[in-house]
Amino acid sequence: MSENGEVLVKVSGADKVYRRGSEDLHILDKLDLNVPKGEFLALMGPSGSGKSTLLNLLGGIDRPTNGSVEIGGDEISMLSDRKLAWWRSRHVGFVFQMYNLLPVLTAARNVDLPLLLTNLSSKQRRKQVELALDAVGLSHRLDHYPRQLSGGEQQRVGIARAIVTDPSILLCDEPTGDLDRHAGDEILDLLDTLNREQGKTIIMVTHDPHASARASRTLYMDEGKLKTEKPE
Amino acid sequence: MKFLPIIWANLKRRKLRTALTMASVLIAFLLFGYLCAIEEAMNAGINVAGADRLIVRHKASIIQMLPMSHKERIQQIPGVQSVAHATWFGGIYQEPGNLHAQIPVVPEEYFEIYDEFILPEEQMKKWKETKTGAVAGRTTADKFGWKIGDRIPIQATIYEKENGEQMWEFDLVGIYDSDKEGADTTQFFFRHDYFDEAQTFAEGMIGWYLVKVDDPDQADAIAKTIDEQFANSTFETKAETEAAFTRGFAAQIGNITAIMIAIMSAVFFTILLVAGNTIAQSVRERTEEIGVLKSLGFTNPQVLALVLGESCFLSTLAGGIGLGIAFWLISMGDPTGGNLPIFYLPTRDLVTGVICMILLGLLTGIAPAIQATRLKIADALRRAA
Ligand SMILES: Nc1ncnc2c1ncn2[C@@H]1O[C@H](COP(=O)(O)OP(=O)(O)OP(=O)(O)O)[C@@H](O)[C@H]1O
Numbered sequence: 001m002s003e004n005g006e007v008l009v010k011v012s013g014a015d016k017v018y019r020r021g022s023e024d025l026h027i028l029d030k031l032d033l034n035v036p037k038g039e040f041l042a043l044m045g046p047s048g049s050g051k052s053t054l055l056n057l058l059g060g061i062d063r064p065t066n067g068s069v070e071i072g073g074d075e076i077s078m079l080s081d082r083k084l085a086w087w088r089s090r091h092v093g094f095v096f097q098m099y100n101l102l103p104v105l106t107a108a109r110n111v112d113l114p115l116l117l118t119n120l121s122s123k124q125r126r127k128q129v130e131l132a133l134d135a136v137g138l139s140h141r142l143d144h145y146p147r148q149l150s151g152g153e154q155q156r157v158g159i160a161r162a163i164v165t166d167p168s169i170l171l172c173d174e175p176t177g178d179l180d181r182h183a184g185d186e187i188l189d190l191l192d193t194l195n196r197e198q199g200k201t202i203i204m205v206t207h208d209p210h211a212s213a214r215a216s217r218t219l220y221m222d223e224g225k226l227k228t229e230k231p232e
Numbered sequence: 233m234k235f236l237p238i239i240w241a242n243l244k245r246r247k248l249r250t251a252l253t254m255a256s257v258l259i260a261f262l263l264f265g266y267l268c269a270i271e272e273a274m275n276a277g278i279n280v281a282g283a284d285r286l287i288v289r290h291k292a293s294i295i296q297m298l299p300m301s302h303k304e305r306i307q308q309i310p311g312v313q314s315v316a317h318a319t320w321f322g323g324i325y326q327e328p329g330n331l332h333a334q335i336p337v338v339p340e341e342y343f344e345i346y347d348e349f350i351l352p353e354e355q356m357k358k359w360k361e362t363k364t365g366a367v368a369g370r371t372t373a374d375k376f377g378w379k380i381g382d383r384i385p386i387q388a389t390i391y392e393k394e395n396g397e398q399m400w401e402f403d404l405v406g407i408y409d410s411d412k413e414g415a416d417t418t419q420f421f422f423r424h425d426y427f428d429e430a431q432t433f434a435e436g437m438i439g440w441y442l443v444k445v446d447d448p449d450q451a452d453a454i455a456k457t458i459d460e461q462f463a464n465s466t467f468e469t470k471a472e473t474e475a476a477f478t479r480g481f482a483a484q485i486g487n488i489t490a491i492m493i494a495i496m497s498a499v500f501f502t503i504l505l506v507a508g509n510t511i512a513q514s515v516r517e518r519t520e521e522i523g524v525l526k527s528l529g530f531t532n533p534q535v536l537a538l539v540l541g542e543s544c545f546l547s548t549l550a551g552g553i554g555l556g557i558a559f560w561l562i563s564m565g566d567p568t569g570g571n572l573p574i575f576y577l578p579t580r581d582l583v584t585g586v587i588c589m590i591l592l593g594l595l596t597g598i599a600p601a602i603q604a605t606r607l608k609i610a611d612a613l614r615r616a617a
């Protein structure tokens with residue numbers, strides 16, 4: 001692994017075991033991963049191989065059975081639930097395949113959600129929300145509800161929500177999985193821009209080789225470990 | 233309160249369901265408010281009854297009269313501060329439906345004992361100078377548009393004058409108020425000497441005595457002494473505290489408070505199920521969204537607050553409107569046009585209502601709220617995919 005900067009994400013010997021009935025499923029098996037700051041990393045692999053599981057560990061919404069997950073020097077698997085929640089609000093932005101916007105809130109209010117956890121005044125929040133929506137090219141859609149937006153637009157709102165608190169790392173689980181080629185390309189362009197111009201570290205799960213081609217590196221999930229080569 | 237827009241948006245998610253739930257909560261609290269006013273009216277007086285006041289009536293019944301000569305003997309009993317008397321005149325003003333009490337009294341004696349009634353000094357002075365003078369409570373004066381100086385004709389039903397005349401005329405010299413919640417400001421008082429001279433039906437007789445005692449703790453003992461005093465005489469008495477007297481009166485119509493509590497418990501329980509179901513369903517539908525909120529960094533206490541906020545918002549908004557409507561309806565006055573002279577919503581019941589709303593909100597929200605906090609983010613998001 002050739003890294004010419006500080007390591008932002010460091011996973012060492014991570015196991016994730018699920019029990020199904022009487023049998024243990026080793027989804028992640030002594031997995032190691034290093035991601036330098038500013039990288040755009042793609043994760044590929046067959047369905048059920050554990051890509052989302054890994055992303056959940058990185059984002060602090062799940063804990064490894066064994067092993068450590070260090071992000072920016074913090075050992076997040078050891079944090080209490082409350083500290084972990086606070087850590088998430090500061091350091092990561094999630095982008096989901098199904099956008100996962102709150103249907104009852106407008107685009108602006110959806111983007112505002114993470115800011116509710118900060119001490120910003122409503123005026124400051126409004127400004128941040130406008131900046132984020134502007135960055136994804138949706139400054140004219142502030143008061144639209146998700147159902148009034150196309151899939152691509154909804155995903156851009158999702159990205160605005162992920163970046164509004166200015167986290168250092170973006171975790172994207174099949175962000176283009178539900179979009180057509182054109183809309184998908186726009187999302188990939190956007191992620192690319194965020195990576196290059198704002199230095200965001202991006203880890204993106206995808207099934208689409210066209211998408212992974214945009215990343216600076218691609219790793220393959222296979223039998224609970226990450227490989228640099230696509231397995232047979 | 234940054235969460236309020238989210239709470240509001242969530243309630244608007246299923247407008248019909250929220251509206252129906254709110255309507256049932258609203259009606260429940262409207263009913264609650266109205267029943268409270270009726271209960272208060274039925275038990276009127278118990279809550280304002282002075283602990284240091286006794287009512288002394290004929291042992292057989294309140295409609296049998298007592299001789300004026302009892303007064304001095306009562307006055308002499310140790311612990312008695314002052315004695316006044318009153319009589320039920322039972323007249324009609326204009327129409328039989330106008331049911332306010334008219335009572336002949338000795339002005340200064342009566343108003344000294346009923347010190348919750350406020351009558352300006354110069355009006356009292358005028359009353360003492362005017363034999364045909366009368367004072368009315370503010371509520372009744374307002375109801376009929378009476379002003380000081382008006383002549384008030386009252387048609388007698390029991391006490392006709394010596395010449396067979398049934399119409400009594402009084403000069404309104406004063407209007408009394410009260411600063412005590414629940415005090416009866418519908419009564420009409422006139423001078424007993426005028427009454428006693430003009431009628432022949434029961435000369436030298438009065439309806440009942442009012443006794444003020446020095447020490448409320450001695451009230452029951454003094455009541456006993458009074459009754460002993462007149463035992464085995466032609467006019468035996470029954471003395472009791474004002475509260476006991478009024479309670480006995482109310483008991484004749486049944487235990488209103490118990491009936492009301494029974495009705496309200498049933499209503500509250502039903503509402504608990506209805507509103508509880510609404511909140512539970514609405515949270516269940518949002519499993520994935522709650523997962524998203526948590527992934528954004530919302531903590532369990534914050535998620536708890538969001539759900540409880542939603543249930544409490546629903547119950548206090550709907551309940552508040554219901555109680556507000558009840559308050560407004562009640563302030564329009566006695567629905568029977570006179571049978572319930574004291575008709576208002578006591579502050580105590582308003583407070584109880586608000587506490588019930590908050591309780592309802594917490595009870596209906598707590599189970600779904602805890603369920604929401606237990607939700608694992610990864611599971612919540614997976615369920616959606
Ligand atoms: N809570 C759980 N209990 C039991 N098994 C689970 C649980 N969560 C995930 N799994 C299993 O772990 C495996 C990996 O799931 P994961 O979602 O990480 O796969 P994935 O690589 O993201 O697949 P896809 O490409 O379909 O999204 C799957 O077989 C899944 O059924």
Ligand SMILES: [Mg+2]
Pocket residue numbers: 051052053173
């Ligand atoms: Mg997945």
